[in-house]
Amino acid sequence: MTLPEDRCRLVLIVPDEADDAALAEKLEHALRGGDVASVILPQYGASDSDFQKRAERLVPLVQAAGAAAMIAGDSRVAGRARADGLHVTGKVEELADAVEKFTPKLIVGAGSAADRHTALEVGEVRPDYIFFGKLDGDIKPEAHPKNLDLGEWWAAMVEIPCVVMGGTAVESALAVAETGAEFVALRRAIFEHPAGTAAAVSEINAILDEKAPRFGA
Template sequence: MAAKPAPPRPAPRLYLATPVLADPAPLLAVLPRLLAAADIAAVLLRLAPSDPRTLITRTKAVAGVVQAGGAALLLESHADLVARGGADGAHLTGLGEMKEWLPQLQPSRIAGVGGLPTRHDSMMAGEAGADYVLFGEPADDGTRPSSDAIAERLNWWAELFEPPCVVYALSRDEVEEFAAAGADFVLVGDLVWAEPGAEAAVLADAEAALKRGYAAAAEAAPASRG
């Protein structure tokens, strides 16, 4: 009997993190253009501290633009404001925040989890039902694993676990590397905002890198399985 071709994994997509915003107006001025420049699955809204009413108002303003552009809006933390702000979900940090908020967000909202420094933490989040796990984001002190170490964890996760994996990329080269390593989504933030006025071009370049990495992985994958 001939071996069946192995099904290809879905193509990875971009996930855009905003700067930490005290005023969303500058972002709103460019956001529609950015959402049109590349295939962005979701936007992670990072808000500067303020009172709940102000945070809800800012979330609503961004949510309308993001959702009109075909992407989901997630709040970084502030899980208590997701529903009132019209967001699609929250990005939770660490297992403690996950345990508190995941049951309250799901199934109607997305609950992604980062702040998972060990493989065991990642497994705990996956087993708890997180909608995705995030690897590679800088710690509070700015330190971060090497790109090789991040790619190794991606490979491990992609081979063994079902929940989607998001990985944080600091450069176009990392976008390509992580797409090849098995990421379902690649989170870009500082990479995009470091070049004021060129954000759309950077996103388009990141999407091209994503496609190159995915194509390279597809070429390297076994053509069939028993």
């Protein structure tokens, strides 16, 4: 995951859809819409073999656009698909194991911190980033207040970059940016946007360019 230049950047979370071809088309359009730091591909309920096929189809699209392709699921799938990294949603012990095994060959991100105590335990393991929220946690237009609070607390105190899950509305990206978080993650706001995924990414980048606070300012 490339670090931000001077403001919060966008992370895409691939939704759970049955049609891989349609999903690939939506993702390709999204990546043409503007700046995207990385794309996280969750396994959801897919079998390892189906997830493998999906990853092998989508990872090259992400990398061709200059974004980091992150696998949230089996590390073997990440390796076979030649992804850039692994997003670990398990316990801190599982994260520590992944950091030890795969750093620095792969980016290793932490997605299991639901409170400050766990976040500090995660920080001791030194992942490449910490994620506040659930990958499918965008159930309201706005970002969850708890995740915004965690992002603001973390960003003010810890050097490890943080990603905060946004809501279903594109405007939720700005609320995340205002916490000082380095990245905002969006799923339905992108993939269910009425004007399409490219328009969604373009609109969010325009909002962040115009209104997001600048780092180091």
